[in-house]
Amino acid sequence: MAALTVARRELAGYFATPVAYVFIVIFLMMAGALTFTLGGFFQRGQADLGPFFTFVPWLFLFLVPALTMRLWAEERRLGTIELLLTLPLPQWQAVVGKFLAAWAFCAIALLLTFPLVLTVNYLGNPDNGVIAAGYVGCLLVAGAYLAVGAAMSATTKNQVIAFVLAVAVCFLFAAAGSPVVTEFLSQRIPALAEVARGLSLTERFNSLTRGVIALRDVAFFATFIGFFLFVNAVVIDHRKAD
Amino acid sequence: MAALIEIERLTKRFGAFTAVDDVSFSVDRGEVVGFLGPNGAGKSTTMKMLAGFVTPSSGTARICGDDVVDRPVAAKRHLGYLPEGAPTYPEMTVTAFLGFVARIRGYRGSEAADRVAHAMGLTQLEGVRLQPIETLSKGFKRRVGLAQSLLHDPPVLVLDEPTDGLDPNQKHEVRELIRRMAPEKAIVISTHILEEVGAVCTRAIIIAGGKVLADSTPRALAPPGMSLEQVFRDLTMPKPEAA
Numbered sequence: 470m471a472a473l474t475v476a477r478r479e480l481a482g483y484f485a486t487p488v489a490y491v492f493i494v495i496f497l498m499m500a501g502a503l504t505f506t507l508g509g510f511f512q513r514g515q516a517d518l519g520p521f522f523t524f525v526p527w528l529f530l531f532l533v534p535a536l537t538m539r540l541w542a543e544e545r546r547l548g549t550i551e552l553l554l555t556l557p558l559p560q561w562q563a564v565v566g567k568f569l570a571a572w573a574f575c576a577i578a579l580l581l582t583f584p585l586v587l588t589v590n591y592l593g594n595p596d597n598g599v600i601a602a603g604y605v606g607c608l609l610v611a612g613a614y615l616a617v618g619a620a621m622s623a624t625t626k627n628q629v630i631a632f633v634l635a636v637a638v639c640f641l642f643a644a645a646g647s648p649v650v651t652e653f654l655s656q657r658i659p660a661l662a663e664v665a666r667g668l669s670l671t672e673r674f675n676s677l678t679r680g681v682i683a684l685r686d687v688a689f690f691a692t693f694i695g696f697f698l699f700v701n702a703v704v705i706d707h708r709k710a711d
Numbered sequence: 712m713a714a715l716i717e718i719e720r721l722t723k724r725f726g727a728f729t730a731v732d733d734v735s736f737s738v739d740r741g742e743v744v745g746f747l748g749p750n751g752a753g754k755s756t757t758m759k760m761l762a763g764f765v766t767p768s769s770g771t772a773r774i775c776g777d778d779v780v781d782r783p784v785a786a787k788r789h790l791g792y793l794p795e796g797a798p799t800y801p802e803m804t805v806t807a808f809l810g811f812v813a814r815i816r817g818y819r820g821s822e823a824a825d826r827v828a829h830a831m832g833l834t835q836l837e838g839v840r841l842q843p844i845e846t847l848s849k850g851f852k853r854r855v856g857l858a859q860s861l862l863h864d865p866p867v868l869v870l871d872e873p874t875d876g877l878d879p880n881q882k883h884e885v886r887e888l889i890r891r892m893a894p895e896k897a898i899v900i901s902t903h904i905l906e907e908v909g910a911v912c913t914r915a916i917i918i919a920g921g922k923v924l925a926d927s928t929p930r931a932l933a934p935p936g937m938s939l940e941q942v943f944r945d946l947t948m949p950k951p952e953a954a
Binding site for chain 2: 471486554557558559710
């Protein structure tokens with residue numbers, strides 16, 4: 470399938486530049502530091518990865534757009550978008566291929582946090598099922614942010630604009646369920662408060678970190694990712710030659 | 712048999728500006744069409760529509776009978792396309808880049824390797840096969856783009872300024888290559904170099920303001936005693952108002 474060929478090229482592209490190494494090192498350092506300091510990994514005396522899973526979505530909020538900003542903006546700037554889209558592959562496969570590459574990259578970064586799992590297993594008897602569910606949640610949140618970021622990247626040839634737009638839109642969905650937003654909305658526009666809570670990525674993620682992989686939540690993430698990939702494909706189709 | 716390239720009333724409007732205005736022509740096997748015109752005449756836009764990159768506002772084109780709007784993937788399979796400026800992925804090596812194109816075109820394993828080797832042979836890229844494309848000179852980069860378009864030995868070639876940025880020797884090589892391939896293919900090249908048209912093309916189409924102004928053999932276009940350059944200027948320069 471052509472999408473996998475595109476994904477392979479993109480993934481190799483991450484590692485051909487310092488982007489991959491900078492991303493992984495910063496991600497691992499920040500995740501570790503936040504877990505052990507602000508998260509109080511040792512002080513709370515619980516054998517779980519709760520603090521880690523609290524911080525990962527917020528790290529992804531800033532780091533994932535850094536991965537996606539180049540996906541289409543760079544192709545536009547170099548003119549290679551004309552090469553890619555005149556090769557005999559359906560456009561949606563190019564969209565999916567790019568997304569898969571970035572998602573695989575996030576999975577690699579998450580896998581490299583395995584020393585945390587070893588540590589917590591060495592120190593106590595954690596529920597590894599809950600930890601696995603937490604990792605699934607992280608991967609789904611990463612996928613959601615990636616889909617948003619890729620769609621934003623498709624709108625511009627400027628990577629900085631792609632980055633800022635992606636952070637802004639991701640933040641919107643991350644914060645939608647927070648008390649500040651829902652209280653503000655329920656006092657003024659109660660109808661929207663429910664919508665905001667329904668669209669919140671954070672709430673879905675939190676139920677996953679409690680170890681509950683509900684079909685409803687997974688379906689939500691799948692729909693969310695599918696929707697933004699669709700937006701991505703539509704934007705590319707309409708503005709590819711601009 | 713129908714022509715390999717059929718362009719039917721192709722039109723592209725950007726807002727109020729009409730870049731390509733009702734262009735029709737067809738190209739048969741064995742023809743090399745030189746596509747001429749001043750900058751902004753609509754050459755590249757026409758070629759982009761032919762390659763399925765720009766969607767026509769109206770009209771359509773067919774490549775080997777496959778409509779570029781209705782059956783884009785099938786049409787692209789018959790086509791080798793060199794976009795303007797020969798864009799390539801700078802961080803990839805020549806081999807990796809051509810290997811990527813070969814995989815997208817459905818070749819696997821040793822067949823893909825053979826295709827890549829053959830395309831590198833045609834464009835004399837063997838010496839730089841493991842170098843990242845960004846480290847290559849302009850002439851090599853252009854040839855990588857050319858190699859990409861020739862990889863699958865397509866019946867139809869659309870090359871947007873294939874010799875731009877090449878030195879005289881490389882220009883000669885590329886022209887020889889086009890001449891050698893010409894009998895089995897339908898080829899459209901755009902160029903600013905008028906002598907090139909006389910050297911490789913069997914037919915010249917002059918376009919300006921999005922309209923086809925002339926479509927003939929290079930010899931018939933330039934009557935005895937006139938150079939193709941004079942004819943080009945007469946056709947495409949805005950006429951000075953008579954006093």
